[in-house]
Amino acid sequence: MTSALIVEDEPLLRQELADHLRALWPELEICGHVENGIEAISVMESQRPDIVFLDIQMPGLNGMEVARHVAETTQIVFVTAYAEYAVQAFEAGAADYLVKPVNAARLMQTIKRLKTRSRDAMPAPVPPAVWQQVFGHAVAPYLKWIKASVGNTVRLLMVSDVIYFQSDGKYTRVVTAGDEALIRLPLKSLVEQLDPAQFTQIHRGAIVNLEAVDRIERDGTVMEIRLKGRSEILPVSEAYTRQFRQM
DSSP, X not given: OOEEEEEOSSHHHHHHHHHHHHHHOTTOEEEEEESXXXXXXXXXXXXXXXXXXXXXXXXXXXXXXXXXXXXXXXEEEEEESOXXXXXXXXXXXXXXXXXXXXXXXXXXXXXXXXXXXXXXXXXXXXXXXXXXXXXXXXXXXXXXXXXXXXXXXXXXXXXXXXXXXXXXXXXXXXXXXXXXXXXXXXXXXXXXXXOXXXXXXXXXXXXXXXXXXXXXXEETTEEEEEETTOOOEEEEOGGGOGGGTTO
């Protein structure tokens, strides 16, 4: 049975598309409908849908960023309010595109196209560089989410929610307002993937989110960072004090 995932941040449009699909393609299994890119990547990894109906403009991870993580065997149908994006995506290799509000007659054309595109006849997957060339700034250059271990589970965390990263043996500790997790990515590699306007390294073993900094205290040559609403005190090593001297 063919399966599909719907990714749309507006509940009414998400439900409308699901209703249309059930009416026009009753044998299609809708394995999920989610409202953001983080949830989409999680469901795609667990369910491996044959098709994903993917909204382009979403908060957090947008459709172009999610497309970079779609499995090679999954067909993408972009759903967008901007026809110019949709046409370019189709030309770049997406199975099809739909312009909001979704029209039942146009959706029927998409369904026919999807049914005729057998997996053996599908074109080669679109390289991430192509999506970036087509959509320009729509694909962010910096890390926006990470996979992290919390106990026996793996979670997807938005990088913007991280207060600080801290080396912890072979792992890196990820601290958010309500949780802690571990990732295998070393701090040295991590700092190169973070937006320098938001994150800065303060020690060989620590990176802090500047938006989480409440104040910086000095006691002689010792510099420490106090965080908003938290009791931790993060020391700033001498090698990294220069960036805070003007603060």
